[in-house]
Amino acid sequence: xxxxxxxxxxxxxxxxxxxxxxxxxxxxxxxxxxxxxxxxxxxxxxxxxxxxxxxxxxxxxxxxxxxxxxxxxxxxxxxxxxxxxxxxxxxxxxxxxxxxxxxxxxxxxxxxxxxxxxxxxxxxxxxxxxxxxxxxxxxxxxxxxxxxxxxxxxxxxxxxxxxxxxxxxxxxxxxxxxxxxxxxxxxxxxxxxxxxxxxxxxxxxxxxxxxxxxxxxxxxxxxxxxxxxxxxxxxxxxxxxxxxxxxxxxxxxxxxxxxxxxxxxxxxxxxxxxxxxxxxxxxxxxxxxxxxxxxxxxxxxxxxxxxxxxxxxxxxxxxxxxxxxxxxxxxxxxxxxxxxxxxxxxxxxxxxxxxxxxxxxxxxxxxxxxxxxxxxxxxxxxx
Amino acid sequence: xxxxxxxxxxxxxxxxxxxxxxxxxxxxxxxxxxxxxxxxxxxxxxxxxxxxxxxxxxxxxxxxxxxxxxxxxxxxxxxxxxxxxxxxxxxxxxxxxxxxxxxxxxxxxxxxxxxxxxxxxxxxxxxxxxxxxxxxxxxxxxxxxxxxxxxxxxxxxxxxxxxxxxxxxxxxxxxxxxxxxxxxxxxxxxxxxxxxxxxxxxxxxxxxxxxxxxxxxxxxxx
Numbered sequence: 001x002x003x004x005x006x007x008x009x010x011x012x013x014x015x016x017x018x019x020x021x022x023x024x025x026x027x028x029x030x031x032x033x034x035x036x037x038x039x040x041x042x043x044x045x046x047x048x049x050x051x052x053x054x055x056x057x058x059x060x061x062x063x064x065x066x067x068x069x070x071x072x073x074x075x076x077x078x079x080x081x082x083x084x085x086x087x088x089x090x091x092x093x094x095x096x097x098x099x100x101x102x103x104x105x106x107x108x109x110x111x112x113x114x115x116x117x118x119x120x121x122x123x124x125x126x127x128x129x130x131x132x133x134x135x136x137x138x139x140x141x142x143x144x145x146x147x148x149x150x151x152x153x154x155x156x157x158x159x160x161x162x163x164x165x166x167x168x169x170x171x172x173x174x175x176x177x178x179x180x181x182x183x184x185x186x187x188x189x190x191x192x193x194x195x196x197x198x199x200x201x202x203x204x205x206x207x208x209x210x211x212x213x214x215x216x217x218x219x220x221x222x223x224x225x226x227x228x229x230x231x232x233x234x235x236x237x238x239x240x241x242x243x244x245x246x247x248x249x250x251x252x253x254x255x256x257x258x259x260x261x262x263x264x265x266x267x268x269x270x271x272x273x274x275x276x277x278x279x280x281x282x283x284x285x286x287x288x289x290x291x292x293x294x295x296x297x298x299x300x301x302x303x304x305x306x307x308x309x310x311x312x313x314x315x316x317x318x319x320x321x322x323x324x325x326x327x328x329x330x331x332x333x334x335x336x337x338x339x340x341x342x343x344x345x346x347x348x349x350x351x352x353x354x355x356x357x358x359x360x361x362x363x364x365x366x367x368x369x370x371x372x373x374x375x376x377x378x379x380x381x382x383x
Numbered sequence: 384x385x386x387x388x389x390x391x392x393x394x395x396x397x398x399x400x401x402x403x404x405x406x407x408x409x410x411x412x413x414x415x416x417x418x419x420x421x422x423x424x425x426x427x428x429x430x431x432x433x434x435x436x437x438x439x440x441x442x443x444x445x446x447x448x449x450x451x452x453x454x455x456x457x458x459x460x461x462x463x464x465x466x467x468x469x470x471x472x473x474x475x476x477x478x479x480x481x482x483x484x485x486x487x488x489x490x491x492x493x494x495x496x497x498x499x500x501x502x503x504x505x506x507x508x509x510x511x512x513x514x515x516x517x518x519x520x521x522x523x524x525x526x527x528x529x530x531x532x533x534x535x536x537x538x539x540x541x542x543x544x545x546x547x548x549x550x551x552x553x554x555x556x557x558x559x560x561x562x563x564x565x566x567x568x569x570x571x572x573x574x575x576x577x578x579x580x581x582x583x584x585x586x587x588x589x590x591x592x593x594x595x596x597x598x599x600x601x602x603x604x605x
Contacts, residue, residue, distance in 0.1 A: 065506070091505040092506075095508075098502075100503060102499070104503035106500065106503070106522075107604050109602075118507035120508045156605070163507060
């Protein structure tokens with residue numbers, strides 16, 4: 001309740017109710033689930049993961065459309081699900097706003113009436129005006145009389161969003177809300193969501209398989225796989241410090257390798273093939289001889305220039321062979337292969353830089369692996 | 384023109400529609416939504432009157448309506464009256480014979496509603512009953528209308544089942560379709576012609592009105 005209210009239309013301001021969402025769902029089957037996450041009021045949490053990872057099932061569980069065998073869902077001071085105490089509120093009593101992937105608009109009702117369906121908590125006399133205000137808020141002025149079939153994909157999504165918010169929900173759930181529209185519309189809708197967020201101070205949970213979308217819109221990401229929540233955190237944290245190779249892979253991060261902790265002149269190093277790599281943090285906690293998985297964000301790979309030395313060139317220099325070069329517009333994705341390792345190192349550089357450095361397939365290339373970027377994942381082998 | 388027969392026919396058709404409407408909604412919705420073993424068997428049972436020769440269906444109904452049969456005896460105890468050769472008897476027979484016409488269009492209509500439409504309604508705060516009235520019913524309405532039209536028209540024209548169960552008692556079980564047959568048997572082709580034309584007209588008007596009602600909508604599925 002301490003959230004500052006923005007000076008916006010009364011319809012919007014009325015959703016400003018603070019209360020965070022805490023989800024902890026565990027069941028062995030039929031869909032195995034082991035997910036724990038939290039979303040504060042005003043925060044946008046993205047559930048990311050491949051299809052079949054349980055994202056949508058979890059969203060449905062929050063909405064009360066799916067009843068897991070065990071777990072708790074709390075929103076603010078309300079308990080929506082508590083299997084141990086036999087609490088399982090139906091969707092009508094949870095006050096959630098949900099935007100479905102295909103929007104699920106009622107085709108026989110106009111845009112205005114679609115929104116009005118969610119205004120049952122208001123006096124009948126106020127519903128029309130409130131529905132119109134919501135339509136204005138999502139930039140559908142004057143289109144209230146249209147049926148969903150008479151609206152474009154982007155306009156339908158806006159009606160669905162208006163309907164979800166009209167309920168004055170305590171949580172907003174978005175199930176792949178941008179997947180059914182073209183790229184240009186998607187950008188615009190994403191922008192509008194980002195703007196809308198400044199005005200609604202409730203937890204927002206976004207389900208998406210689009211990482212770029214999650215990174216652009218969410219404050220935090222929760223990585224799911226096979227119904228398990230693997231790691232939650234900001235995109236920056238996840239991309240730099242994934243807890244496991246699996247998380248790195250799910251986040252489309254490459255450059256996961258395997259090394260061994262060694263001691264050299266009293267200092268710990270990471271032995272990787274013929275190289276003993278310096279690591280900025282984490283080695284002290286490990287014992288020499290221990291095998292450890294490590295990861296390097298591609299931003300921390302520095303290509304050595306042919307003509308002049310560049311930043312950090314003395315840091316962990318390694319030499320590989322260019323196995324693959326893929327030009328994607330202004331950027332070129334370089335894959336370096338090493339004789340000693342099955343895994344290859346992938347990083348992007350500007351296409352002109354690749355050209356200037358004479359990189360071609362099969363050529364040798366020297367790069368530095370920045371010590372501060374090397375992230376150790378010791379849990380990988382202890383599991 | 385046998386106005387009594389026409390009145391029996393219209394009464395029978397209207398009452399069949401009235402009773403089959405809730406049955407069709409309940410069974411059609413249940414069959415569209417439910418997933419259970421033996422669902423195909425249920426659907427086959429509902430469809431059975433469609434493929435059975437009317438005289439065969441009528442024969443079985445007549446046998447089960449008899450006072451010796453369990454159902455007939457039960458009815459006798461319940462109401463003190465028999466079923467064969469009564470209006471109630473042909474109404475019951477008509478309900479059975481028309482079951483597939485009432486259920487199938489409604490079932491198809493329910494199947495065409497995406498499941499998450501009801502979920503969206505619940506999440507908007509509508510109770511299951513409100514969801515049925517405000518979301519499902521309007522969406523299946525065209526299916527309901529065609530179920531009623533089919534049932535009404537089919538009842539008007541039903542001959543074999545009604546004749547087997549009801550005979551042709553004037554003012555009780557003699558429908559227009561049977562009266563036409565009687566006229567032809569009596570070499571009164573002019574009378575049969577007038578009645579046939581009447582039946583044709585009534586059927587056409589029913590279907591026309593009903594389809595006109597169902598067709599007047601602006602929305603489309605998206």
